[in-house]
Amino acid sequence: MDTVWQYRNLLFDGTVVTVQLALGSLLLAVLLGLIGATAKLSTNPLWQRLAGSYTTLVRGVPDLVLMMLLFYGGQQLLNDFGEVTGWWDYLEINQFTAGVFSIGFVFGAYMTETFRGAILAIPRGQIEAGIACGMTSMKVFLRITWPQMVRYALPSFTNNWLVLVKATALVSVIGLHDLVWNASTAGRSVREPFTFMFAVLMIYLILTAISDVGLRWMERKYSVGVRKV
Amino acid sequence: MADTTERTFWEYVAYVSEHHSPLDFVLVWDHIDRFLWGTLLTLEITVIALLLGGMLSVPMAIARAHKQRWLNGPIWCFTYFFRGTPLLVQTYLVYYGLAQFDWVRESFLWDPVLSSAWWCALIVFTLNTAGYTTEFLRGSIETTPAGEIEAGRACGMSPLTLMRRIVLPSAFRRALPAYSNEVIFMLHSSVVLSTITLQDILGAGRWLNGRYYLAYEGFVTAMIFYMILVFIISRGFHLWEKHWLAHLRLANDSNGITDSKLAPDRV
Numbered sequence: 001m002d003t004v005w006q007y008r009n010l011l012f013d014g015t016v017v018t019v020q021l022a023l024g025s026l027l028l029a030v031l032l033g034l035i036g037a038t039a040k041l042s043t044n045p046l047w048q049r050l051a052g053s054y055t056t057l058v059r060g061v062p063d064l065v066l067m068m069l070l071f072y073g074g075q076q077l078l079n080d081f082g083e084v085t086g087w088w089d090y091l092e093i094n095q096f097t098a099g100v101f102s103i104g105f106v107f108g109a110y111m112t113e114t115f116r117g118a119i120l121a122i123p124r125g126q127i128e129a130g131i132a133c134g135m136t137s138m139k140v141f142l143r144i145t146w147p148q149m150v151r152y153a154l155p156s157f158t159n160n161w162l163v164l165v166k167a168t169a170l171v172s173v174i175g176l177h178d179l180v181w182n183a184s185t186a187g188r189s190v191r192e193p194f195t196f197m198f199a200v201l202m203i204y205l206i207l208t209a210i211s212d213v214g215l216r217w218m219e220r221k222y223s224v225g226v227r228k229v
Numbered sequence: 230m231a232d233t234t235e236r237t238f239w240e241y242v243a244y245v246s247e248h249h250s251p252l253d254f255v256l257v258w259d260h261i262d263r264f265l266w267g268t269l270l271t272l273e274i275t276v277i278a279l280l281l282g283g284m285l286s287v288p289m290a291i292a293r294a295h296k297q298r299w300l301n302g303p304i305w306c307f308t309y310f311f312r313g314t315p316l317l318v319q320t321y322l323v324y325y326g327l328a329q330f331d332w333v334r335e336s337f338l339w340d341p342v343l344s345s346a347w348w349c350a351l352i353v354f355t356l357n358t359a360g361y362t363t364e365f366l367r368g369s370i371e372t373t374p375a376g377e378i379e380a381g382r383a384c385g386m387s388p389l390t391l392m393r394r395i396v397l398p399s400a401f402r403r404a405l406p407a408y409s410n411e412v413i414f415m416l417h418s419s420v421v422l423s424t425i426t427l428q429d430i431l432g433a434g435r436w437l438n439g440r441y442y443l444a445y446e447g448f449v450t451a452m453i454f455y456m457i458l459v460f461i462i463s464r465g466f467h468l469w470e471k472h473w474l475a476h477l478r479l480a481n482d483s484n485g486i487t488d489s490k491l492a493p494d495r496v
Contacts, residue, residue, distance in 0.1 A: 059463075060456035062417040065431055069448040076444035162313075169315035173424050180318055184325070194326030201314045201322065208313045 004199045007186045014182035015203055021099050021168045021178060026161065028104025033111020040116050051112060058109035063102060064170045071098035071174045095176035103167055110160045118153035119145060151222045158215045165207055179203060253443070257450050260437055264454055267433035272458075274351055274429075275419050279412060281351075282358035289359065290366035291392065304363065311360030316418050319357060324349040324425045346425045358415055362408070369403040370396060402473050409466035413459055430454045 004011070039051035058066075075093045082088040122145060130140040150157075172180035179200055187196030236244070246255035257264075289307075292300040311319070327333045327343055334344075342348045373396050381395040423432035434447030 057456075059413065060459040061452050062420045062431070062455055064420040064423075065434070065448055065452050065455060068431075068435070069445070069452065072438065073445040073448060166315040169317045170420075172317075180315075180321070184321060187325075192329055194322060194329040197318055197322040197326045200318050201310070204314045204318065205310070 003186075003190050003192055004195055007190075007196075010182045010186055011179065011199065011203070014177065014179035015207075017096070017177060018165075018168050018179040019207070021096065021103070021171060021176070022165050024096075024100040025103035025107060025164060025168070028100060029107035029111045029160070029164070032104065032108025033115050036108060036112030037115035037119055040112060041119060055109045055112055058106050063106045063167055064173060066106060067098060067102035067170060067174060070102045071095065074098065074101075095171060095174050098174060099168070099171035099176055103164060103171070106167070107160055107164050110163075111157070114153050114156040114160060115149065117156070118149040118151075121152040122148050147222070150218075154215070154219050154222060158211075161211060161215070162208060165211065166204065169204075252446055252449060256441065256443075257437070257446050260433075263428070263433040263436060264430060264450055267428055267430040267451075268454055268458070270427060270432075271416070271419050271422065271429040274347070274354060274422060275412075275415050278351055278354035278358055279415055281355045283362055285355070285359040286362035286366055287397070289363040290370055293363060293367040294370040307356075308360040308363050311357050312364065316353070316357050317421050317424065320350060320353045320421050320425060323353050346422075346427050350422055350425060350427065354415070354419070357418075358411065361411055361414075365407040365411070366400065366404050369400040369407075372403065373399055405466070405470055405473060409463070409470070412462055412466070416455070416458060416462065 036051045036054060039047040042048065071093060075091075078091050078093065082091060126144055126148075127140055130144045135143065168178065169180045172178050172184070175181065183196040183200045184193065187193035243255045246253050289300075289304050293304050323343075324346055327349075333339060336343075377395050377399060378391065381391040386394065419429060420431045422429040423435060428436065430451045431448075434451035437443065437447035437450070
């Protein structure tokens with residue numbers, strides 16, 4: 001364990017990258033989830049079908065495959081496109097961007113289902129009441145749908161977040177210098193891979209515990225007004 | 230040899246595939262055996278791990294549901310550890326990590342088992358899926374309707390008979406939708422195999438891309454293979470649920486009861 005302490009800065013830097021990656025992906029996932037849920041609940045069959053194939057695709061393909069396709073294939077596609085149109089010379093997708101986009105894309109599909117269920121749980125009459133009061137659809141969303149949606153979505157959201165944090169470990173495979181990558185490199189160089197991997201597992205458990213506290217706080221905040229039985 | 234004006238149809242197809250098609254499908258077809266072997270490896274490890282992990286999880290779930298004094302704590306630690314950390318790191322810990330200890334390398338287990346990526350992956354996957362399965366099985370054992378248990382007792386069943394004939398059959402049924410998600414998640418997680426030198430489906434894709442310096446072909450093919458597998462598994466579970474949960478189906482619902490929803494039921 002002494003060696004792990006000597007490398008604490010490296011591990012700390014890695015943890016920061018992992019957390020940034022997780023938060024960035026979460027942001028994208030929530031955004032995609034909101035769009036996806038709206039599309040799934042819209043009356044337009046085209047939107048419904050698009051959102052449906054999005055969630056089916058994600059259910060069918062492992063995240064690492066999408067990540068590699070985006071990191072290697074997306075790069076190629078972007079540059080081919082630039083060459084054809086002449087809009088840019090050479091672009092590089094770095095590992096962080098590829099990670100945020102692929103994890104965000106995957107968990108956006110999970111969030112779509114989460115939000116769809118939450119929106120369906122809101123009594124229809126409340127939204128109608130909002131419209132009857134003359135609220136715009138934006139106002140209905142901000143004042144009626146969103147605050148209650150968060151409450152209904154929170155348990156499943158918590159689930160998704162905890163799985164997302166674990167999914168960030170995969171980005172080390174395409175070479176992002178995250179916690180896992182830093183630790184395995186350090187572990188190899190001092191010939192103590194077990195100690196370092198064990199430290200990584202502990203850090204992940206700590207991250208999980210911290211998010212547990214945060215999410216419980218959010219649950220309290222958003223269930224104000226719900227009667228406890 | 231035929232010159233360009235006299236090439237055969239297949240040569241023409243190969244030419245188009247290589248130069249004018251976004252994906253070189255002829256090249257993929259030439260190496261399709263790699264992907265088929267990869268599918269075999271992916272399925273092999275996933276299926277064996279699910280079977281062994283499932284068997285491990287039943288006694289653990291029963292112990293957890295009954296709040297067994299000496300077993301509850303350790304099993305909780307076990308499931309918390311395996312569910313709270315990434316499978317990738319667990320696999321690294323065993324495959325790359327164990328070699329750190331001399332006593333492991335000198336033990337009788339080293340040569341046939343712990344030095345091989347296949348065995349390490351199998352061990353980690355088994356424990357991992359056991360962790361997740363234990364928790365949702367515990368949930369469904371705990372939600373057994375009290376009336377069913379009372380009825381069993383009233384018939385004079387011993388606790389063991391009660392477990393075997395009443396609690397477990399009904400708990401397995403209620404756990405089925407969650408289990409179908411677990412199976413699909415396990416298949417998704419099996420991509421970790423390709424990071425410890427094993428040639429699974431993704432491994433075949435990475436090999437193809439590396440060998441011919443390609444960007445899409447290998448990954449797109451791997452993607453299609455995984456999609457087909459997931460489709461078959463979902464269909465299978467759908468039929469199974471229709472059969473096992475027929476008593477829960479609504480009269481006018483012809484599609485079966487639960488469209489297993491898209492949610493990572495893995496926490």
